[in-house]
Amino acid sequence: MTDTTTNAPADRARTTELSLVGRFLRDTEIDTRMLGMIGALLLIWVGLHILSGGLFLTPRNLWNLSVQSASVAIMATGMVLVIVTRNIDLSVGSVQGFIGMVMGVTQAEFLPRIIGLPLGDPWIWVIALCVGLAMGLVIGAFQGFLIAYLAIPAFIVTLGGLLVWRGAAWWVTSGRTVAPLDPTFQLMGGGPAGSIGATASWIIAVVACVAVVVMLLNGRRQRQRFKFPLRPVWAEVFLGTVTCGAILGAIWVANSYPWPIGIVRRYAEANGITIPEGGLFIAHGIAIPVLIAVAIGVIMTFITTRTRFGRYVFAIGGNPEAAELAGINTRWVTMKIFMIMGLLTAISAAISSARQNASTNVMGTLDELLVIAAAVIGGTSLAGGSGTVAGAMLGALLMQSLQSGMVLLGLDTPLQNIVVGLVLVVAVWLDTLYRKRV
Template identity: 60%
Template sequence: MSLGKAFKHLGIDLRLAGMIGALFLIWLLFDLFTGGRFLTPRNLFNLSVQTASVAVMATGMVFVIVTRHIDLSVGSLLGFLGMIMGTLQLHYLPGIFGHGTAAVWIVAVLAGILCGVLLGGFQGWIIGYLNVPAFIVTLGGLLVWRGAAWWVTSGQTVAPLDQTFKRLGGGTGGSLGATWSWIIGIAAVAAAVAMIFNARKRRARHGFPVKPFPAELALAGIVSAGILGFVALMNAYKVPETAARRILEARGEPVPEGPIDMAQGIAIPVVILLVVAVVMTVIARRTRFGRYVFATGGNPDAAELSGINTRLLTVKIFALMGALTAIAAVIASARLGSVGNDLGTLDELRVIAAAVIGGTALSGGIGTIHGAVIGALIMQSLQSGMAMVGVDAPLQSIVVGVVLVIAVLVDILYRRRFGL
């Protein structure tokens, strides 16, 4: 039996296995070329934080591309929304709620998400109801929102941001610590195992073929080992001594005289990404809206004839994309601790590349949330690894561009080979 047939018999997605294999190969090569500096808890912690904002937007880009649209404005919109949230928490909200109060950053985040929904929905309305191609509308948005971000503060950088808000970017105090990381890791294992076997029960109940039970056990074991291994790796990265003392002082806890052993744990941006990925997966697989998205992408004319309001659906998809862009803006600006005019520059290309590398077909109808997240991780791994090796920035762009083209070519050949 060939490897492809064996994977099919076990119900394993060959393309997903290939992406994970490519990711591990990239990690091993960079670890070799950097003398063991790439696969360290510190670097992988930073890699997970750097991936989060692009991965959050990539989950929304899946829906956009699945319905045969494109959104070139997300990078500029991220910068504009980040500027709005930064300006609110620096110049306006402290005068209303008081400096240092939780309401400042909470209201700023909610305002940013609301603006993202409205601006994204407005672009979707132009595309869906005025029939202007998404490429043109979002290309215009790329220019408009970048200019609007400059206009908000006349080109000035907004800093410093609220201290609690900055924790959402994974900086000092922006992680869960060892205990909560293990709690969330164990809960994630329980949820993943339950989902695997509940899916098996549903398929058997409806008469669909199921994987051999040993294969299900093996899959559950691999997933569980991956989750717990990730938690252990994040807990192996220790908080620097100075930062640990500041954290204890901020909590009002006693600061010991000797060394402080404090684990970073899972970064808050990664938690946000996981929540977004789970919610988007549920939307894609378990809701009417998700079914409409994939039905429209598969055959827009048939979807419209079957009663789906494809115009309103387009508005909803771009509004969702706007909300996710706002969440990504929170992560990106909080990580930097400031909002500059270059925030989000070229992120639109990274997001599209992540979705496409993750298996989202530009022809529409096919795409997965987990694939987009892995695609974003592959993109960030390439960039981070090349920076550590010392590859010049122009050559980094060349490599990423070549990888994107090769990924699309492999996807085309894969779908042609298996008739997808």
């Protein structure tokens, strides 16, 4: 009895502590997997910052990291739909290289030499981009048709696509690099000219924060309307404050990275600006590829959570047989998923080639590994039926953080690939453990 009486207060204290955490997670409705991923990302950032001698968590590196993550994040949003339906796409890296090469040849050689459009014509980049997007849709539709209507496993179709489109990328120019690309097209790759500046960035931040507040208020009204349980007011305020704080913090970092001195000097001379003694500070602001990635993330989130098509995708992933018996045209939905994947890959190809100002047949090599890893690390289950677009984009940032950190540490490319492969295996293992516990 003495032992029981002595241990009771400690047990009640532990129970109270757990209940406080549990109540916090319940009231805020925060996804514990997402919270864990954010924690892991912050730990990785701090660790790489220490190991790199203070080079990682700098405005310059974080800005470059956001630009480098954009292309992988865009493809990862489509890979979520693919994996949720219990499929896989191993061809995205090769398709990216092939479409990038086609867009490069279109704007650098075909339109100026064959059609006769002068270099710098505003239609060159528009036509090249439209050609790339159309090709992405066609390739996605072709592979989706083989998978959905001919019942060929997605693994086999996309594995064949990995080889076919990589070979096709080389065949377009016999391995020759195509450069330079159209100046306007290059803006999609980022850089000083491919950024929107400090003022526009702050305006977007304010608009985004207002949108967050409106979404929270609208969500609360919808819950009241349908008599769903309401989050406590403090939880709504907490979520709004943290989200807006993260947005404003990201903009502050983007605006803390100035243009290089040489570009500032040329800009000042061209515009008749006198450079003061302390130098002229011109902020990059948000890069255009990052804006594109965020916009696609918002659109894909809306598609997956607010449309009938999105509900069909998760229904198929949860139970394909039941979905078909419920009247869902599973084959057409599957084909549309691969068409979306092809379109997103084309956008990613445009960003990657614009950033390099060149189209090469090796572009996108092993990107399929990064894209799949980003989706899985972001909580998309290989067993199908669950996954989020936001998680996949966060996973892309995590994967690119590892690569960027390893470059700063001077690690060789083979060792970088080993680390990426190990991270993918560990992510799948953790997903398996999580599903068993749930």
